[in-house]
Amino acid sequence: xxxxxxxxxxxxxxxxxxxxxxxxxxxxxxxxxxxxxxxxxxxxxxxxxxxxxxxxxxxxxxxxxxxxxxxxxxxxxxxxxxxxxxxxxxxxxxxxxxxxxxxxxxxxxxxxxxxxxxxxxxxxxxxxxxxxxxxxxxxxxxxxxxxxxxxxxxxxxxxxxxxxxxxxxxxxxxxxxxxxxxxxxxxxxxxxxxxxxxxxxxxxxxxxxxxxxxxxxxxxxxxxxxxxxxxxxxxxxxxxxxxxxxxxxx
Numbered sequence: 387x388x389x390x391x392x393x394x395x396x397x398x399x400x401x402x403x404x405x406x407x408x409x410x411x412x413x414x415x416x417x418x419x420x421x422x423x424x425x426x427x428x429x430x431x432x433x434x435x436x437x438x439x440x441x442x443x444x445x446x447x448x449x450x451x452x453x454x455x456x457x458x459x460x461x462x463x464x465x466x467x468x469x470x471x472x473x474x475x476x477x478x479x480x481x482x483x484x485x486x487x488x489x490x491x492x493x494x495x496x497x498x499x500x501x502x503x504x505x506x507x508x509x510x511x512x513x514x515x516x517x518x519x520x521x522x523x524x525x526x527x528x529x530x531x532x533x534x535x536x537x538x539x540x541x542x543x544x545x546x547x548x549x550x551x552x553x554x555x556x557x558x559x560x561x562x563x564x565x566x567x568x569x570x571x572x573x574x575x576x577x578x579x580x581x582x583x584x585x586x587x588x589x590x591x592x593x594x595x596x597x598x599x600x601x602x603x604x605x606x607x608x609x610x611x612x613x614x615x616x617x618x619x620x621x622x623x624x625x626x627x628x629x630x631x632x633x634x635x636x
Contacts, residue, residue, distance in 0.1 A: 388416040389437035389506070394427040394453070395420075395467060396445040404440060404467070404490060412499055424448035428456055436462050438502055440486075443468045444582045446628045451583045463505055465498050469579055532580060534560065534570050541568065545584035550619055551577050551594040563599070563614065589629060590622040603629060 391408065395401050401420045408415050415438065421427035424445045431439075431453075439462050443450040454460060466485040484498045531542035549561045553574035560577075561567045578586070578594050585597050589611060602612035609621040611629060621629050 388414050389502075390418045390435070391415045391438045391440070392418060392427070392430070392436050393420040393440045394422075394424060394445075394450070395440070395442040396422050396424070397442070398422050400442070400467065400488065400490075404495075407490065407492060407495055411496070415499070424450070424453050428453050431457060437506070438462060439464050441466055444579065446587055447632055449583050449585075452585075463502050465502070469575075532584075534568070534572075545581060545586075545596070546598065548581070548586075548596055549599055549613055549615070549617065550596060551581075551586075553592045561617070565615075587628070587632065589625055590620045593619050595619055597632065600632075 393401050393404055395404070401422065405417055405420060408417060418434075418436065419427075419430055421430065425448055428448065441450040441453070441464055443466055445453075448456070450466065454464070464484075467488060467490065468485055469488050484501055486494055486498060531544050532548075534541050534543060543560070543562070547562050547564070549563050551574055552559050552561065556571065556573055557569055558572055558574045558577055559567055559569045574588075574592065574594055578588055581594065581596075586594050587597050589595050595611065595613060599614040600611050601614060603621070604610050604612060604618075608623070609626050609629075610618050611621055612618055
């Protein structure tokens with residue numbers, strides 16, 4: 387028996403590595419499609435039945451979690467591929483879903499496939515997936531705040547409080563909607579991992595913005611976006627197409 391399998395990851399090299407490992411060791415997993423675009427993957431999943439989905443969490447425009455939220459029915463097993471920190475991994479684990487940390491380890495992949503085959507005989511796919519989505523969906527209560535560690539304290543922020551983040555070497559300054567700011571000794575990659583599920587996108591190597599507050603894209607001076615309160619954030623050349631696509635989607 388073969389199982390229809392789909393891989394979704396915005397990094398094509400990650401798709402190629404995972405595809406190679408699967409074809410090499412698991413001939414009963416039939417890779418029917420791979421997608422580097424979460425939007426294209428969503429269209430496919432709405433009209434096709436599959437058994438197993440390898441899904442990247444951090445993707446532009448439509449994160450892995452947002453993709454799942456957009457599906458009315460999810461009759462398949464999900465293995466997340468992620469670089470998330472421990473709080474997110476804990477949420478995944480508690481929901482009985484599996485995950486693979488990048489770069490993908492061969493032995494961990496084997497364990498995930500073994501778990502998939504065991505779970506395939508059960509009927510609780512939908513419940514497990516719904517549990518995870520409910521845990522990660524943004525809400526406005528205190529349970530959904532982001533914990534940011536500073537040298538002498540931990541501050542909890544609601545994602546909608548954060549306008550954008552700007553990096554400087556291994557430090558990141560968080561700019562809030564109310565005009566306040568705070569600098570944490572974490573890289574912007576760390577905050578991208580944490581905030582991507584809440585609608586934050588990387589516009590530049592040094593900037594992570596809350597797309598809820600994007601008001602304008604200006605083509606002058608190489609291109610920049612204008613956020614709430616007229617804050618201007620640069621757009622790097624390799625991110626320009628992604629930002630323009632975001633405006634088309636909106």
